[in-house]
Amino acid sequence: MCYFEQTRWNCGYWRWGHFRQQCTKEYRTGETCGLKLVYNTNQELDICKLCKDIEKKQRKYKKLESDIYRWQREGNRTATIEKAERDMGEVSEAIHNMVQQHDQRLYSTI
Numbered sequence: 395m396c397y398f399e400q401t402r403w404n405c406g407y408w409r410w411g412h413f414r415q416q417c418t419k420e421y422r423t424g425e426t427c428g429l430k431l432v433y434n435t436n437q438e439l440d441i442c443k444l445c446k447d448i449e450k451k452q453r454k455y456k457k458l459e460s461d462i463y464r465w466q467r468e469g470n471r472t473a474t475i476e477k478a479e480r481d482m483g484e485v486s487e488a489i490h491n492m493v494q495q496h497d498q499r500l501y502s503t504i
Contacts, residue, residue, distance in 0.1 A: 397433035406500045407442035444496050451489045458482045 399411030414433040458478050465471040465478070 396427055396429065397431050400432045400435045401438060402435055403438045403440065403442040403445075405441045405445045405496075407444060407496060408499065411436070442496075444492060448489060448492050448496070451485055451492065455482060455485045455489065458485065 396413065396417045397415040398413055400408055401411055402408040410430060417427055417429075417431075458481055462475055462478050462482075465475050
C-alpha cells in the first residue's frame with residue numbers, strides 16, 4: 395500500500411509514475427511493500443502514444459487500400475496488388491495487437 399503517482403490520458407490509458415510515499419507496512423528504508431495506491435493522478439489532455447501509433451497504422455492501411463483500388467482500375471499490376479494485400483494483412487494484425495494491448499491496460503486494475 396505504498397503511494398505512487400499516476401498518469402492518465404484522455405483515451406483512458408494510464409501508467410504508474412514515481413514513488414511518492416511509503417506506507418506503514420514497510421519498515422525498510424527505500425523499499426516498497428508491493429501494493430500500489432494512487433498518490434496523485436496527473437491528467438494529460440492528449441491521447442497516449444499507443445493511440446497515436448494506432449492512428450498512424452490506420453492511415454497506412456487506408457493508403458494501401460486506396461492504392462489497391464487505383465491499381466485495380468489501371469490494370470496490369472497484379473504483383474504490386476498482391477504485395478500491398480500482404481502488407482495490409484500485416485498492418486491489420488499490428489493494429490489488432492495494439493488495440494488489444496491498449497484495452498488490456500484500460501481495463502486492468504494494476
